Amino acid sequence: SSELPTDAAASYTANQVIDGSLETSWVEGVDGPGxxxxFTLTFPAPLLVEQIGMSIGFDRDDAIFTANNRIKQATIRFSNGYEFEQTFADTRGIQTFDIAPPSPELAEVTSVTVVIQDIYPGTRFDDTCLAEIEVWGRTP
Incomplete structure (x- = not known):
């Protein structure tokens, strides 16, 4: 997917969502809210995903968080075809949710894709941000 070009102030690449820091963020790069x-996270080996956590905006501080769009709703899609809609509160920090596929064979995956479906509008910028994603699970 797209990303805002890197500038002198910061990098906005998808790698920012797995750097362990809420100070950095992936920022989509299309016109409008995105x-x-x-974006897709690919795992080095199959994983039984049990929980996901996401920080749904640019979480560096309150001002930058509210200035940019935040993810309100997203489709969470796994490599095996299992997907669901997740709605987020408009709050800073990691929001976690359990993964409960309808059958055990749908739990083993090699990637997860997050698709932005709706946003909380920013007060200054029309760019949607994601500071961090964390995936918890175990090997099959």
């Missing part, structure tokens, strides 16, 4: 934009 609904339909996505």
């Amino acid at each position: 609904v339909g934009e996505s």
